[in-house]
Amino acid sequence: MGYPLDLDEYDEQRLAGELELRQGRRSQGLCDYCGREPDTNPCKFPERHRGALAIREQDMAALAEVGEELKRARAKFPAMHSGHEGWAAIKEELDELWDHIRSWKGEAYGAEARKEAIQVAAMGVRFASDICPIDQDNDEQS
């Protein structure tokens, strides 16, 4: 998206119309540049789409579920020992999610698909913390 004319090519009436359009969008809580909701993917002006950049309530709920799944998995299985083992654990969960996606018939994804997505995320977290933990020394320097 962009403007069809440079600023100096606008006559006063078009410029006034543009200002009115922007003010109208802002008063409706929309991005004055692209006219979309603040929680939609950012346009050229990301600061006007802060909603899309923020962690939302539904994200927090999903992250809490990932935490619960992580605890359940840690109680059941020892730490991942290698990249290959971690990859296999993630792939197993990803394949189970794929089964739900392959059998999709246009309905909303249900609790079972959600559970698989949460398990994929939990295995990703295990991979990160078991296989490639944060380097404490480098972390303190940054």
Ligand SMILES: [Zn+2]
């Ligand atoms: Zn925008």
